[in-house]
Amino acid sequence: MTDLPGDWNQWREQVDLDQYDERWRRMAEAGENPHGEADLIASYRPASVLDGGCGTGRVGIELVRRGIAVLGVDVDQDMIAAARAKAPDVEWVAADLAELARPERFDVVALAGNVIPYVPDGSRPAAVAACARHLRPGGRLVAGFQLQEGWPTLADYDGWCEAAGLEPEDRFGTWDRAPYEGGNYAVSVHRRP
Numbered sequence: 001m002t003d004l005p006g007d008w009n010q011w012r013e014q015v016d017l018d019q020y021d022e023r024w025r026r027m028a029e030a031g032e033n034p035h036g037e038a039d040l041i042a043s044y045r046p047a048s049v050l051d052g053g054c055g056t057g058r059v060g061i062e063l064v065r066r067g068i069a070v071l072g073v074d075v076d077q078d079m080i081a082a083a084r085a086k087a088p089d090v091e092w093v094a095a096d097l098a099e100l101a102r103p104e105r106f107d108v109v110a111l112a113g114n115v116i117p118y119v120p121d122g123s124r125p126a127a128v129a130a131c132a133r134h135l136r137p138g139g140r141l142v143a144g145f146q147l148q149e150g151w152p153t154l155a156d157y158d159g160w161c162e163a164a165g166l167e168p169e170d171r172f173g174t175w176d177r178a179p180y181e182g183g184n185y186a187v188s189v190h191r192r193p
Helices: 006-013 022-029 036-043 058-065 077-086 121-133 154-163
Strands: 048-052 069-074 091-094 106-111 135-146 167-172 185-191
Touching: 036 058, 036 106, 036 135, 048 058, 048 121, 058 069, 058 077, 069 077, 077 091, 106 121, 121 135, 121 154, 135 154, 154 167, 154 185
Parallel strands: 048 069, 048 106, 069 091, 106 135
Antiparallel strands: 135 185, 167 185
């Protein structure tokens, strides 16, 4: 495993990448939808998506299957290697979101899972700003993460989005668009004017 920031390292020490995707396979076998993130992202009809914090590629690969161009980015080189092994025709890049400087602009930047909380505390505003810079005009930043002690609040996240020039569009309690009524998880949609 690579040397990565605090909370991420703690999580990765507990996760066997060979078993990581097993959760999603079991969901599908049980008749549950393992692609809620891809469903919400695809509902915006993007031609292109930057999958930030792409992990092993689950969301990005599903979006590609639906005909959407995807660039996957993750700071964890082991995760990127796993994504490349599953989908070698997709571009997967090992990079820090806070320092990302690609020439492409995307219809959606997706941060599925707990991407923002796993970015080191001092780099979170820069990571949000970098995501915003990679959006086309009218593009959306869609991020879902847990709300827990020591992690960013929605006010923190909204402030970083505002500072990056993004406007709030929607907030859900789940990826299947359940209303956000408080609780410990939120999916936020911000738009570049």
